Amino acid sequence: MRKIVGGLGLVALALGLWVVARSQQAHHPAARHALEPVRAHVLHWTTFDQWVDALGTATSPRVVTVHVQLDGQPLIRLNVHEGDFVHRGQLLAQIDPRPYQIQLEQAQAQMQRDQQLLDNARVDQARYERLLKQRSVSDQVSKTQDAQVKADAATVATDQAQLDNARLQLSYTQITSPMDGVVGLRQVDPGNLVHITDPNGLMTITCMDPMDILFSIPQDDWMLLQSSGTHPQVEVWNRDQTAKLVDGAVLSHDNQIDPASGTLRLRAEVSNHAQTLLHNAFVVVRLRLRHLEHVHVVPEQALLPHGAQTLLDLVVHERIEQKPVHVLARNGEQAWIAADDVADGALYVAEGTDRLEAGMRVRLSVDPQP
Numbered sequence: 001m002r003k004i005v006g007g008l009g010l011v012a013l014a015l016g017l018w019v020v021a022r023s024q025q026a027h028h029p030a031a032r033h034a035l036e037p038v039r040a041h042v043l044h045w046t047t048f049d050q051w052v053d054a055l056g057t058a059t060s061p062r063v064v065t066v067h068v069q070l071d072g073q074p075l076i077r078l079n080v081h082e083g084d085f086v087h088r089g090q091l092l093a094q095i096d097p098r099p100y101q102i103q104l105e106q107a108q109a110q111m112q113r114d115q116q117l118l119d120n121a122r123v124d125q126a127r128y129e130r131l132l133k134q135r136s137v138s139d140q141v142s143k144t145q146d147a148q149v150k151a152d153a154a155t156v157a158t159d160q161a162q163l164d165n166a167r168l169q170l171s172y173t174q175i176t177s178p179m180d181g182v183v184g185l186r187q188v189d190p191g192n193l194v195h196i197t198d199p200n201g202l203m204t205i206t207c208m209d210p211m212d213i214l215f216s217i218p219q220d221d222w223m224l225l226q227s228s229g230t231h232p233q234v235e236v237w238n239r240d241q242t243a244k245l246v247d248g249a250v251l252s253h254d255n256q257i258d259p260a261s262g263t264l265r266l267r268a269e270v271s272n273h274a275q276t277l278l279h280n281a282f283v284v285v286r287l288r289l290r291h292l293e294h295v296h297v298v299p300e301q302a303l304l305p306h307g308a309q310t311l312l313d314l315v316v317h318e319r320i321e322q323k324p325v326h327v328l329a330r331n332g333e334q335a336w337i338a339a340d341d342v343a344d345g346a347l348y349v350a351e352g353t354d355r356l357e358a359g360m361r362v363r364l365s366v367d368p369q370p
Helices: 001-025 100-132 137-170 219-228
Strands: 036-042 045-059 063-066 073-078 091-095 174-176 181-183 203-204 211-218 233-237 245-252 263-271 281-297 303-306 309-316 319-324 327-330 334-337 347-349 360-367
Touching: 045 233, 045 263, 045 327, 045 334, 174 360, 211 245, 211 281, 219 263, 219 281, 233 303, 263 281
Parallel strands: 036 360
Antiparallel strands: 036 347, 045 211, 045 281, 063 203, 073 091, 091 174, 181 203, 211 263, 233 245, 233 281, 245 263, 281 334, 303 309, 309 319, 309 347, 327 334
């Protein structure tokens, strides 16, 4: 009998606890149905840039190897340091000028001698012309003197050419920069004999600004770029794509598709004032294929792949509605969706979609901008 009474007491206690719990749930509905918090964005008409990424190589439009033009002479001085920026015509180096200075002086002396002979021949020519008028000399003597004057004049002209050549050879002892650019590592130290045939020359000079970027894109992307009418803009990033280096534009392109890869080779030109790019550096190029106005754009992470469909989580009357959408293009961060799929002003969820299900009630907060 005691056992029966004890059992009835436990049942009564359990029933009382259940009634209290139901009463608390009736006063606190959130405890019964906790709502999932979501942050939604408002879908608006906006712009969309479609990009394609490609591996590229930075190349200088001009790289000059500086060679000597006189053979077998010692290099006596370098006037610039490695890494210096030099201007066109700036003195870079000097070789021993003494042999060529001597040749110049010899040519000057030879010309002075022959010029005196020419001057004397012309005096005789004038005298013979007067005597010929007086019939004091024969016509043959006068003509012989005329020929002598012409021969001496030819000799002076030859001397002048030799003198100009001697000056030219002497000028070659001073090696100047053929363009503006940055000096590379020196290939010869002062004191060594230099030769015209030295394969590495004295140094290289590289034009650093502007810089060319060579890269290739698939032929379908090139056709899309052509049809869009967009001026081809590029962004140049470092190899791991953590920092954008410079901006630029496509300068030219090849005239044929590479049949082995189905790609087209392009050349872009970028400004390189800060010299962030070096000749032959590997970079990542982002080419803008097209720029669109007044389209619907959502972040990539807002889209849910579902079999053959792509879904977008919408919030309608504080419930999740999964809407199939057509993705027209992607740029790695955003996706352009068909305008007829979702109405302008709709609320969509961009983050945390993996914890949401169709029909789920949510607690909503709205960000006006995507």
